[in-house]
Amino acid sequence: MKCHDPCGACCIAPEITSALPNMPDGKPAGIRCVNLDSENRCMEYEKRPKVCREFNPTEYTCGDSFEDALRLISELEAATKS
Numbered sequence: 001m002k003c004h005d006p007c008g009a010c011c012i013a014p015e016i017t018s019a020l021p022n023m024p025d026g027k028p029a030g031i032r033c034v035n036l037d038s039e040n041r042c043m044e045y046e047k048r049p050k051v052c053r054e055f056n057p058t059e060y061t062c063g064d065s066f067e068d069a070l071r072l073i074s075e076l077e078a079a080t081k082s
């Protein structure tokens with residue numbers, strides 16, 4: 001499936017432990033990546049790191065909307081947190 005556009009839920013909901021542009025320590029779950037613009041598009045899209053490039057949208061993670069994606073990814077994050 002294609003990403004919702006705009007979305008950015010995968011740049012907000014999950015914890016990212018790898019370095020991101022302008023966030024060298026990654027980011028906690030539920031915190032916006034600083035590289036998202038006001039429309040939730042990545043301002044570093046061409047330079048986004050491997051961790052971002054490897055996320056593929058699925059119905060399981062993204063549902064039918066940004067709101068679905070934020071909820072589903074947050075639920076997965078909580079369920080897999082050790």
Ligand code: SF4
Binds near residue numbers: 010034043044045049
């Ligand atoms: S660098 Fe871009 S694609 Fe990666 S989490 Fe941040 S906004 Fe999203």
